[in-house]
Amino acid sequence: MTVVNPINSHAATTVEPSRPSFVLHLALQGALRGRNVEYGVTADTGGHIRYLMGLVEASEQDPPVERITIATRAFQGSLGDEYWQPHETVTPKIEIVRFPTVQPEYLPKEELWHEVPSFADALIEWIEKQPKRPDILHAHYADAGVVAAIVRERLGIPFVFTAHSLGRVKLDAFARSNGNAITDAPENLKHRLASEERALADASLVIASSRDEAEVQYGGYANYAPGKIRVVPPGSDLTMFTNARSSIAVDRMINRFLDDPDKPPIIAIARPVTKKNLVAMVEAFGQSPELQNRANLVLIAGSRTDIDELESELAENLSKILKMIDRYDLYGKVAYPKDHRPEDLPGLYAYARERRGIFVNPAFNEPFGLTLLEAAAVGIPVIATDSGGPNDIVEVCGNGVLVDPTMPAAIADAALGILRSPALWHKYAASGAAAVKAYDWTSHAKRYHGLMQSILAGPATKPATPTQLLITDIDNTLVGDEAAHAQFCRWLERQEGMGFGIASGRSFHSAMMVLEQEGSPRPEVMITSVGSEIYYLAEDSTTYVADDEWARIIDVNWDPKAVNEILRTEPGIHPQAGLEQRRFKISYLTDGDNDLARRLQEKFTAEGLQCTVTHSHGRYLDILPTRASKGAAVTYVRHRYGLSEEQVFVSGDSANDTEMLRMTPQAIIVENFTDDLANLPELAHAHFASAAYAAGIIEGVDRFKRRAAEPAV
Structure with missing residues (x-):
């Protein structure tokens, strides 16, 4: 992949991108039909089908989209004749086509790799008979990714890939349970990993549901290319939860277990599979007398008639839960009903809200976290695992706290922190509107179609050499005020010869997610993780290259390692979530100690460690290699593109922008700055704007341009 160089899409002659009119989705797994999908009828009929149907229903609302086809596998058997029908019309725009493969019966996902060649042949034959070929394919799961790669190879149709869940996560779990030996991994898992590798290599773009998936789960693949992945959180229909009320049936279901049913409930809703970690929830409750005094524990752990009739994993975990309830003598304090209906879910969350309770998701890893959105929409605080999608949800919605799921004491402490503070409970409970707004299908489809449109546009016309480059911080500088941001977008379009980049403390995927959600111009250069990583827009005008x-x-x-050893001895700080730790960035949270950065820098120097310390907003502590900073990265990029200091503008608002602002003569500090930047002598040359947020960027650039145009005295 080639990087656009020099940069400046604003000065380029651009062609209006093609809008996709015919989208073909590939989904081989599960029992897929257009109406009344029987979720759970097989182990593979679940979340990915719910996602697919939500996506296509939202996509058909886009007028340029004329045809949406879902291609799946036909099979016969006890599940029903409809799965053998070659064609199903869902709506005037949406259809399902089914292709039989070598094996006629239903097959679980572990066995589908055998059917890929015959499915691909049948699909290609069908495509070639269509009056118009699909503009783009979207492959769901690994096997569909290989089919899409075959179609791309033979017919040249680009595709995007959504994994939904990754084989490497299963491989890691297999290795842990087998003494870290992966040589004995099942054959089907090896095929799945190979399929995912091919999909990553051949896809035009990879769509992930969370930063954890994009930055951690994909990180172990040979074909991992972070600039090729976009985090586009799934949409969610939360309308049934926004005004939910408890019911007599729900009250009876739970209260019959409890001595004092008016206590706030700590509620968890999940099937009792090992990865959902419900055992840790009981352990956290059982080990905390204060938590037992303040609250009840409610476990909605699937439905059952007889534990011994369940799958072995479910039976084993339920037995552990019951034994732990007995060990800690939690009778009258824990509710664990045997059955609930899907329509009871809103009422279960509302039961907790009406008693000022908390929802907990203690899973070892949660790929997305739909239950957290449901809880937010109802209006209750959440405590969630710090592994997976909950990182993004809690950041966007501000509806709770993250914990290490392997530490029951941390779960208990988080619950007590919320229960002890009515103000904190109200703060987290009031986040429902943010969840509904941020995770709806309409906004998902808008971003999704924008990415497909960009892919279909192909390589941009080679831009003219930029005569100027603007690099800006994101949070509270570029974004933070909708009107100012909209003004900036219009202004930037008019700036002849102006290249655009960002410099942020966020990771690449986090920054990209914010920019696309806000509708920002696509940067030609992205300096991320406080200057420790740099990415450039590739010639396809969609993906990025590190x-x-x-x-x-x-x-x-x-x-x-040595840096972390020193940090572990420092009081009043604790590590940020794992996602915030990068190869060249160590990040902690602090209690606002203004002297912390100086003290730590002295400690590192005394130990002979070469690193720099940045403490911003009184809370965020970042340690980087000595050579890494936003300022050093801006200088490096400037030299790469052959620009002088007078051709570069930078803007920021906080302490982690200081180095960038100090090193650049044309530095702009927006009016809403923090961290006492106005009193730093090294920033005396900067323009302190009278306008806030993005309006301050415009003011500063215009001011420096006017000054440059003034005749020398």
Whole structure:
């Protein structure tokens, strides 16, 4: 993949991108039909089908989309004749086509790799008979990814890939349970990993549901290319939860277990599979007398008639839960009903809200976290695992706290922190509107169609050499005020010869997610993770390429293990979530100690460690290699594109922008700045704007341009 160089899409002659009119989705797994999908009828008929149907229903609302086809596998048997029908009309725009493969019966996902060649042949034959070929394919799960790669190879149709869940996560779990030995991994798992590798290599774009998926789960693949992945959270229909009320049936279902049913309930809703970690929830409750005094525990752990009739994993975990209830003598304090109906779910959340309770998701890893959105929409605080999608949900919605799911004491402490503070409970409970707004299908489809449109546009016309480059921080600088941001977008379009980039403390995927959600212009250069990573827009005008040379430059005398050892001895700080830790960035949260950065820098220097410390907003602590910073990265990019200092503008608002602002003569500090930047002597040359947020960026650039145009005295 080639990087656009030099950069400046604003000065380029652009062609209006093609809008997709015919989209073909590939989904081989599960029992898929257009109406009344029987979720759970097989182990593979679940979340990915719910996602697919929600996506196509939202996509058909886009007028340029004329035809949406879902291609799936036909099979015969006890599940019903409809799954053998070659064609099903769902709506005037949406259809399902089914292709038989070598094996006629239903097959679980572990066995589908055998059917890929025959399915691909049948699909290609069908495509070639259509009056118009699909504009783009969307492959769901690994096997569909291989089919899409075959179609791309033979017919040249681009595709996007959504994994839904990844084989490497299962491989890691297999290795842990087998003494870290992966040589004995099942054959089907090896095929799945190979399929995912091919999909990653051949897809035009990979769509992930969370940063954890994009940055951690994909990270172990040979064909991992972070700039090729976009985080587009699934939409969710939360309308049935927004005004939910409890019911007599729900009250009876729970209260019959409890001595004092008016206590706030700590509620968990999940099937009792090992990965959902419900045992830790009982352990956290059982080990905390204060928590037992303040609250009840409610476990909605699927439906059952007889534990011994359940699958072995479910039976084993339920037995552990019951034994733990007995061990800690929690009778009268824990509710664990045997059955509930899907229509009871809103009422279950409302039961907790009406008693000022808390929802907990203690899973070892949660790919997305739909239950957290449902809880937010009803209006109750959440405590969630710090592994997976909950990182994004809690950041966007502000509806609770993240914990390490392997530490029951941390779960108990988080619950007590919320129960002890009515103000904190209200703060988290009031986040429902944010969840409904941020995770609806309409906004998902808008971003999704924008990405497909960009892919179909193909390589951009080679831009003219930029004469100027603007690099800005994101949070509270570029974004933070909708009107100012909209003004900035219009202004930037008029700036002849102006290249655009960002410099942020966020990771690449986090920054990209915010920019696309806000409708920002697509940057030609992205300096992320406080200057420790640099990415450039590729010639396809959609994906990005990491600058490996920059990584080599800053990787000098960097000893993250030694840095963390010192940080562990420092009081009043604790590590940020795992997603915030990068190869060249160590991140902690602090209690606002203004002298912390200086004190830590002295400690590192005394130990001979070469690193720099940044403390911003009184809360965020970042430690990087000495050569890494936003300022150093801006200088590196400037030299790469052959620009002088007078051709570059930078803007920011906080302490982690200081180095960038200090090193650039044309520095802009927006009016809503923090961290006492106005009193830093090294920023005396900067323009302190009278306008806030993005309006301040415009003011500063215009001011420097006017000054440059003034005749020399």
